[in-house]
Amino acid sequence: MERVLMKGTEACAEAAIKAGCRYFFGYPITPQNEVASYMSKRMPEVGGVYLQGESELASINMVMGASAAGARAMTSSSSPGISLMQEGISYMVGCQLPGVIVNFVRGGPGLGGIGPAQSDYLQATKGGGHGDYNLVVLGPSSIQELVDLMKDAFEIADRYRNPVLILADGIIGQMMEAVQFKFEIDPTTLPDKTWALDGAKGRTKRLINSLDLVPERLEQHNWNLQAKFAQAAETELRWEEFLLDDAETVLVCFGTVARIAKKAIENARQKGIKVGMIRPISLWPFPQAPFQKFMAGAKRFLVVEMNAGQMLQDVRLAVCCQRPIRFSGKPGGTTFNPEMIEKLIWDLEEEGSK
Amino acid sequence: MSTQTYRPLYQRPKSLSPVRNSYCPGCHHGIIHRLLAELIDELQIQERSVIVAPVGCSVLAYNFFEIDAIQAAHGRAPAVATGIKRVHPEMVVITYQGDGDLAAIGTAEIVHAANRGERITTVFVNNANFGMTGGQMAPTTLIGQKTETTPEGRDPLRNGFPIRVAEMIASLTGPVYVARVAVYTPPLVAKARNSMKKALLAQIEGRGFGFVEILSTCPTNWGLTPVQATKWLEENMVPYYPLAEFVGGPQT
Amino acid sequence: MTYELLCAGFGGQGVMLMGQLLAYAATIEGKETTFFQSYGPEMRGGTANCQVVISNTPISSPVLSSPQVVIVMNRPSFEKYEPMVHSGGILFVNSSLIDLVSQRADIETHYIPASQIAQEIGNTLVANLVMTGAYVERLHPIASESIEAVLKKTLTGRKEQYLALNLEAFKRGAAVITKTKEQTT
Ligand SMILES: Cc1ncc(C[n+]2csc(CCOP(=O)(O)OP(=O)(O)O)c2C)c(N)n1
Ligand code: SF4
Numbered sequence: 001m002e003r004v005l006m007k008g009t010e011a012c013a014e015a016a017i018k019a020g021c022r023y024f025f026g027y028p029i030t031p032q033n034e035v036a037s038y039m040s041k042r043m044p045e046v047g048g049v050y051l052q053g054e055s056e057l058a059s060i061n062m063v064m065g066a067s068a069a070g071a072r073a074m075t076s077s078s079s080p081g082i083s084l085m086q087e088g089i090s091y092m093v094g095c096q097l098p099g100v101i102v103n104f105v106r107g108g109p110g111l112g113g114i115g116p117a118q119s120d121y122l123q124a125t126k127g128g129g130h131g132d133y134n135l136v137v138l139g140p141s142s143i144q145e146l147v148d149l150m151k152d153a154f155e156i157a158d159r160y161r162n163p164v165l166i167l168a169d170g171i172i173g174q175m176m177e178a179v180q181f182k183f184e185i186d187p188t189t190l191p192d193k194t195w196a197l198d199g200a201k202g203r204t205k206r207l208i209n210s211l212d213l214v215p216e217r218l219e220q221h222n223w224n225l226q227a228k229f230a231q232a233a234e235t236e237l238r239w240e241e242f243l244l245d246d247a248e249t250v251l252v253c254f255g256t257v258a259r260i261a262k263k264a265i266e267n268a269r270q271k272g273i274k275v276g277m278i279r280p281i282s283l284w285p286f287p288q289a290p291f292q293k294f295m296a297g298a299k300r301f302l303v304v305e306m307n308a309g310q311m312l313q314d315v316r317l318a319v320c321c322q323r324p325i326r327f328s329g330k331p332g333g334t335t336f337n338p339e340m341i342e343k344l345i346w347d348l349e350e351e352g353s354k
Numbered sequence: 355m356s357t358q359t360y361r362p363l364y365q366r367p368k369s370l371s372p373v374r375n376s377y378c379p380g381c382h383h384g385i386i387h388r389l390l391a392e393l394i395d396e397l398q399i400q401e402r403s404v405i406v407a408p409v410g411c412s413v414l415a416y417n418f419f420e421i422d423a424i425q426a427a428h429g430r431a432p433a434v435a436t437g438i439k440r441v442h443p444e445m446v447v448i449t450y451q452g453d454g455d456l457a458a459i460g461t462a463e464i465v466h467a468a469n470r471g472e473r474i475t476t477v478f479v480n481n482a483n484f485g486m487t488g489g490q491m492a493p494t495t496l497i498g499q500k501t502e503t504t505p506e507g508r509d510p511l512r513n514g515f516p517i518r519v520a521e522m523i524a525s526l527t528g529p530v531y532v533a534r535v536a537v538y539t540p541p542l543v544a545k546a547r548n549s550m551k552k553a554l555l556a557q558i559e560g561r562g563f564g565f566v567e568i569l570s571t572c573p574t575n576w577g578l579t580p581v582q583a584t585k586w587l588e589e590n591m592v593p594y595y596p597l598a599e600f601v602g603g604p605q606t
Numbered sequence: 607m608t609y610e611l612l613c614a615g616f617g618g619q620g621v622m623l624m625g626q627l628l629a630y631a632a633t634i635e636g637k638e639t640t641f642f643q644s645y646g647p648e649m650r651g652g653t654a655n656c657q658v659v660i661s662n663t664p665i666s667s668p669v670l671s672s673p674q675v676v677i678v679m680n681r682p683s684f685e686k687y688e689p690m691v692h693s694g695g696i697l698f699v700n701s702s703l704i705d706l707v708s709q710r711a712d713i714e715t716h717y718i719p720a721s722q723i724a725q726e727i728g729n730t731l732v733a734n735l736v737m738t739g740a741y742v743e744r745l746h747p748i749a750s751e752s753i754e755a756v757l758k759k760t761l762t763g764r765k766e767q768y769l770a771l772n773l774e775a776f777k778r779g780a781a782v783i784t785k786t787k788e789q790t791t
Binding site: 003004005171174175176177178256259260262263264266335336337338339340 | 626630632633636638641666667668669670671
Binding site: 023025049051053054055057058059061062063064065066067068069070071073087088091095197198199200201202205206207208209210211 | 400401402403404406413414416419420421422423424425426427430433434435436437438439440441442445462463465466
């Protein structure tokens with residue numbers, strides 16, 4: 001199969017098309033602008049629609065409309081734009097509409113900067129908008145993984161009738177790697193959505209709605225949603241175990257940082273340090289199982305993130321005070337390099353042997 | 355009893371659901387719903403129409419029409435409608451919005467949908483206040499008009515001036531039909547029906563965006579009886595909001 | 607074997623292109639590669655940089671701590687990146703625009719008059735290919751034929767008129783290294 005060198009943003013767009021998405025709505029923001037330019041070129045070629053919304057607010061609501069009409073639809077943005085989309089995402093959850101949202105996270109808060117960051121982890125994994133809900137959140141750490149996860153994202157979204165969020169960062173968006181597209185889905189072959197709005201012809205009318213003014217019924221609706229989230233929490237777990245078998249120091253990183261950490265771990269291992277890494281790929285649901293699996297051998301955990309300590313909260317829940325946890329963060333758009341992470345590993349090692 | 359059948363002169367349109375609506379006595383939302391349902395029947399588009407309900411008193415519009423429906427976030431109906439229409443260009447997509455929904459929180463969405471010339475139809479109900487939340491000032495509230503949030507009357511120095519939305523939409527190049535109508539007398543109802551039909555036809559024929567602003571009463575929040583409310587509308591709203599076809603009328 | 611490279615220079619000197627060219631060539635050779643560029647306003651006028659990794663095995667970090675090899679195309683880039691070259695690494699300096707000499711004894715340095723050579727053959731814009739030629743000739747992370755193949759694949763249509771110039775620039779850069787090799791042996 002042909003490998004092509006592509007920028008993360010463009011690979012993301014192509015993967016969406018190959019996953020059967022024919023409707024893209026978005027509003028420009030760095031560092032994800034190439035998704036839009038790529039889509040504007042490619043969508044007409046495949047009979048799809050690219051439409052630039054007047055804002056992220058409009059864009060996510062266009063996604064909601066297209067999804068209600070039965071199509072695979074998506075948008076992508078970066079942090080400030082994703083904040084604006086929270087309203088629409090919450091409505092989509094309430095209306096039980098699928099859809100894929102990609103966030104190439106940049107440093108915040110406010111306008112922040114355009115450097116790569118992971119500081120939207122909590123917003124992404126703990127709901128983000130109003131109401132009791134979760135999105136399945138996937139955190140790729142290479143462009144190939146981003147491509148593969150795009151397909152999964154559309155499938156998961158359809159399966160649960162719930163939006164899925166891809167939490168990438170500026171590095172994944174802006175770097176280039178050779179990728180393969182191992183799938184090509186013709187959207188006309190996808191199963192019919194029996195709830196979609198396509199005209200009440202030969203059937204009773206359909207309604208897509210998040211409003212219910214009867215609290216008891218709304219409660220029941222919420223429990224139905226919760227049942228879906230519980231199902232997803234069991235089924236959609238994904239993680240990578242990296243050199244964990246004899247690991248005494250266990251790093252926990254996701255996305256780009258995990259990649260940088262791998263190099264640090266390889267280097268430290270060459271010098272005889274027993275270190276490995278748990279890399280959550282599904283950030284919601286958060287994989288707890290590998291923590292229990294390697295707890296016995298682990299002496300300490302080290303969480304490294306490009307934020308001020310967000311996934312750290314989930315790691316604390318997973319480790320449940322059984323081992324000490326160290327954290328090192330970089331909020332605001334700066335990056336770690338392998339040397340910095342290796343130094344963190346050495347520091348812990350020396351402390352441990354004291 | 356005779357088995358002879360009678361020719362119905364007046365009946366519930368097929369597209370209007372046989373349920374009690376939620377509007378106050380004397381509120382024009384009910385009349386406007388009926389007109390829309392009649393037109394859906396007349397144009398034979400019941401099986402390919404979808405209504406995008408707003409947030410406002412007409413939030414439950416999805417219960418009152420026998421067509422597919424979706425309920426949008428406050429102000430976002432035109433964006434949701436855009437998404438549906440782009441997927442199903444053959445469908446007739448209608449947004450139904452109040453003046454808080456369309457002219458305050460959703461100004462950007464309506465202006466840009468209109469400007470893109472989306473093949474959708476917007477029914478805009480201007481009752482000069484926020485009905486659902488208890489009668490607060492809307493962008494369309496008249497100068498001097500007392501509302502829950504303008505107890506001394508709307509002061510333009512503090513709150514700006516009422517927006518003439520139809521004229522604003524008409525200033526764009528995208529729309530192919532823009533009119534302002536009212537429904538407080540039978541002849542006006544007939545005219546309003548005609549305008550709504552033109553706005554729907556603009557979409558059905560694939561020509562472009564159609565927009566009908568309908569001056570409407572809110573007796574409950576205006577603190578008036580239905581009859582007084584009609585009079586108030588005629589005396590205060592009509593002079594400021596002229597009834598006219600701004601785009602796509604006979605003279606243009 | 608893993609090759610790490612950082613290229614830096616003014617926006618407009620074709621620094622990104624240099625990195626992309628190498629990444630493309632690696633891709634057609636079936637190798638693993640990552641290309642990561644600085645992005646945003648930085649690219650407008652200031653110094654821009656990109657980092658390229660080429661390897662036979664999966665690449666962990668696309669971000670380099672201290673690159674083995676650095677190419678600097680202008681003076682600010684020399685000042686910023688010369689100290690960062692990994693000990694035992696290699697530095698390529700565009701000596702036409704940089705009148706500084708590295709004081710580091712622990713690295714190998716090549717002074718390539720890239721802009722001047724580019725001018726001699728017709729266009730200063732191909733200084734990046736002169737540098738690429740020197741780099742590929744010195745390290746062989748990929749075959750020169752692959753660079754030629756990529757140039758032929760990408761410079762088509764209206765850009766085809768620049769193909770010969772680019773190929774020539776690449777060869778001239780390589781020749782500088784061959785000559786030094788001959789002199790030292
Ligand atoms: C984001 C958001 N802000 C505020 C509200 C509360 N709200 C509900 S309806 C409404 C105003 C509706 O007024 P209008 O559009 O004029 O419709 P009417 O009720 O008069 O028909 C407001 C402010 C909301 N639902 N969502
Ligand atoms: S509050 Fe006003 S707008 Fe709402 S239903 Fe009653 S009269 Fe109509």
